[in-house]
Amino acid sequence: MEPSLLERYNDQIALEHAAERAYLQMAAWAAAHDFNGAAAWFRSQAAEESEHAAVFTEFVLDRDGEVRLAALEAPRADFPSLVAVFEAALEHERKVTASIADLYGHAQELRDFRSMPLLTRFLDEQVEEEASVSTILGELRMVVDDPSATLLLDRDLPGRRSEDAN
Numbered sequence: 001m002e003p004s005l006l007e008r009y010n011d012q013i014a015l016e017h018a019a020e021r022a023y024l025q026m027a028a029w030a031a032a033h034d035f036n037g038a039a040a041w042f043r044s045q046a047a048e049e050s051e052h053a054a055v056f057t058e059f060v061l062d063r064d065g066e067v068r069l070a071a072l073e074a075p076r077a078d079f080p081s082l083v084a085v086f087e088a089a090l091e092h093e094r095k096v097t098a099s100i101a102d103l104y105g106h107a108q109e110l111r112d113f114r115s116m117p118l119l120t121r122f123l124d125e126q127v128e129e130e131a132s133v134s135t136i137l138g139e140l141r142m143v144v145d146d147p148s149a150t151l152l153l154d155r156d157l158p159g160r161r162s163e164d165a166n
């Protein structure tokens with residue numbers, strides 16, 4: 001694999017691990033504030049991000065590239081509200097989407113056609129991820145002044161998967 005492309009794949013692996021840790025931290029925040037539905041939802045998001053990192057790792061190894069894990073910053077831990085947690089989650093998903101799009105563009109410039117199916121799959125998945133987080137955020141904003149509605153919405157979250165979005 002071309003060195004500049006390899007570097008971008010390693011950056012992407014780092015970003016997926018950072019997303020995993022951001023979601024684990026959000027899960028901990030949610031559990032600490034008795035939003036147990038959101039906590040379960042964030043834990044399953046974290047597991048998905050770990051799986052994404054594993055898929056990119058395997059791809060790099062299959063292409064005889066060297067995988068180098070990066071040092072990661074501590075994720076954000078302080079949030080004023082559950083709405084703020086989901087705002088941060090949406091921001092994170094958008095960052096991941098932009099990063100995969102950049103990677104796609106770079107692979108295309110290098111005519112690295114074997115990257116395309118993998119990256120297309122991830123770009124498709126990001127559409128669902130963003131839609132899923134954005135829907136939850138919209139619903140949370142609707143009920144923001146109603147604790148019992150917020151609690152009901154929280155209890156509904158574990159049953160939702162990103163595939164259900166839209």
Ligand SMILES: [Fe+2]
Pocket residue numbers: 016019048049052096
């Ligand atoms: Fe991901």
